[in-house]
Amino acid sequence: MSSLLDSVYLLLQESASPMHPKELATALIQRGMWSSKGKTPDATVGARIYCDIKKHGDQSRFIKAAEGFFTLNPNVKVELPDPGKNAGKAVKRKQPEKSAGSYSFSDCAEKILLHFSGNAPMHYRDITSKALELGWLKTEGLTPEASMYAQILTEIQRRExxxxxxxxEKLGNGMVGLTIWKSTGLERHIDSFNDKQRKVLMERMMQLNPQDFEELITTLLSKMGFSEVSRTPYGGDGGVDVRGIMTVHDVIHIKLAVQAKRWKANVQSPVVQQLRGSLGTDERGLIVTTSNFSRGARDEARRTSSHTPIDLIDGDQLVSLLVEYNLGVRKNRYQLLELTPSFFSDEEEI
Structure with missing residues (x-):
């Protein structure tokens, strides 16, 4: 088994945002990547990361992103030893290549703000310029700055x-910051409460019978703007549970065949193949599940050469869509007052 810090490193590689030691410890234990007999495993994780940063300084593979949160050091590339091989040997730290990989606009923005802003807001043009310079952003568009700002604002609205x-956080005058820099205890408490409600929402979905779950998916698609949405006869659907039509600007009409899986186990590739074989003329496939998809299923869904691609919605995405379209939940809005420094300056907030 790899060391604790190696496992933390792998988790942070998967994460789209910095993580708190409590989140890290919970994920490590749940996934069997680490075990602890102590009463405060999160304190152990946090102490080990702090010690690594203190020992290695700028060459530590971890950095402190905000108070109590950690992420990976972008200036250090780590080669982890193979499990069971070279055990006990120190990990190798290398300087990364500039264009080690590319990310989405919003992921680029987060990484730039975490590692190059000094915890201070940046203008979206500067964020874009730095992302292009590092080779983290790959785009053929003529206005990457506008695309960057549009995607940041769209993500803010969608997550809300x-x-x-x-x-x-949109700060006006094109300036953008990260919410983790100024998140209050109240905001974190609300976020934690909402996470618990999401879990309850998933539990209630799992208690539905198959027909009611298909009806829920039918309602969700209708809320999302699909037309002519209807369930197929139960038991003789040939792998298709719901059909509908997605219309784009009254010009493009896409027929959709949906399979709904109220499962605990991951969906495997044969399910994707079955749905593809059941598609009608000009139909596109979609699988919605309360669980997740195996790597083989995702690879099969992406196959496009002479195959119709299949879209996938996993359990986390399904819960987010139910919340977004107010199905099974309602949103309460409370006003939290914050001062606006730009109000007292000569700058015009946009």
Whole structure:
């Protein structure tokens, strides 16, 4: 088994945002990546990360992103030893190549703000410029700055609709910051409460019988703007539970065949193949599940050469969509007053 810090490193690689030691400890134990007999495993995780940063300084693979939160050091590339091989040997730290990989606009913005802003807001043009310079952003568009700002604002609006704390904060005059820099205890408490409600929402979905679950998916698609949405006869659907039509600007009409899986186990590739074989003429497939998809299922869904691609919605995405479209939940809005420094300056807030 790899060391505790190696496991933390792997988790942070998967994470789209910094994590608190409590989140890390919970995920490590749940996934069997680490075990602890102590009463405060999160304190153990946090102490080990702090010690690594203190020992290695700028060459530590971890950095402190905000008070109590950690992320990976972008200036250090780590080669982890193979499990069971070279056990006990120190990990190798290398300087990363500039264009080690590319990310989405919003992920680029978060990484730039975490690692190059000094915990201070940046203008979206500067964020875009730095992302392009590092090779983290790959785009053929003629206006990457406008695309960057539009995607940041769109994500803020979408996460608010889903009852989540946005990653970004719009500060006016094109300036963007991260919410983790100024999140209050109240905001974190609300976020924690909402996470618990999401889990309850999932539990209630799991208690539905198959027909009621299909009816829920039918209602969700209708709320999302699909037309002519209807369930197929139960038991003789040939792998298709719901059909509908997605219309774009009254010009493009896409027929959709949906399979709804109220499962605990991951959906495997044969399910994707079955749905693809059941598609009618000009139909596109969609699988919605309360669980997740195996790697084989995701690979099969992405196959496009002479195959119709299949879209996938996993359990986390399904819960977010239910929250966004107010199905099974309602949003209560409480006003939290914050001062606006720009109000007392000569700058015009946009």
């Amino acid at each position: 609709k889903q009852g989540k704390i946005p990653r970004f």
